[in-house]
Amino acid sequence: MGFYGEHILPRVINSLCDMKVAREQRARVCDGLAGEVVEIGFGSGLNAPFYPRAVTGVAAVEPADVAWKLAAQRVRAAGVPVERAGLDGQSLPFEGDRFDAALSTWTMCTIPDLEAALAELRRVLKPGGALHFVEHGLAPDEKVQRWQHRLNPVQNRLFGGCHLDRPIVESIRAAGFEVRDVDTFYEHGSPKVLGAHALGVAVSP
Secondary structure (H helix, E strand, O other): OHHHHHHHHHHHHHHHOOOHHHHHHHHHHHOOOOEEEEEEOOOOOOOHHHOOOOEEEEEEEOOOHHHHHHOHHHHHHOOOOEEEEEOOOOOOOOOOOOEEEEEEEOOOOOOOOHHHHHHHHHHHEEEEEEEEEEEEOOOOOHHHHHHHHHHHHHHHHHOOOOOOOOOHHHHHHHOOOEEEEEEEEEOOOOOHHHHEEEEEEEEOO
């Protein structure tokens, strides 16, 4: 990833993704989590303060060493055990049918092979296990979509492979999840090309 990707970008994301509007969405998406949870794109642990008491443990999948170091204080303060247990969402080091739930916050935009990552989540989730997600992606408006397509190469370079124009909810459905609850909206205060969000819960049959 180079010096920027390994050392600078995790600190930038730690700051940008800890704003009030993001914290509000983290609280919403974590609501209802229970049991053993796998979190892909754990980052600097910004979700840890919002884990419900019903969560018994979190397996944190995070490739960036700097992000994990930044997470140390939040991990220590979490009310549940959190273990760094994987580096790649596309290849999870867990047996099948292990987890009660999965969590992904602003991660699916960046995973190189999203189809593989979603297949892995289905594999490690128990039947009926819930995937809680909040992601930005392809906007509902064609005018905004055109700008997303134009700006996507720049976004890729500046933010570690992040895509502006992935159809996140459609990808989750295509992986075999049943999307039971989803709220699509433009994030307040963000440019529409960045702020087309989907927050919801999908269940693995």
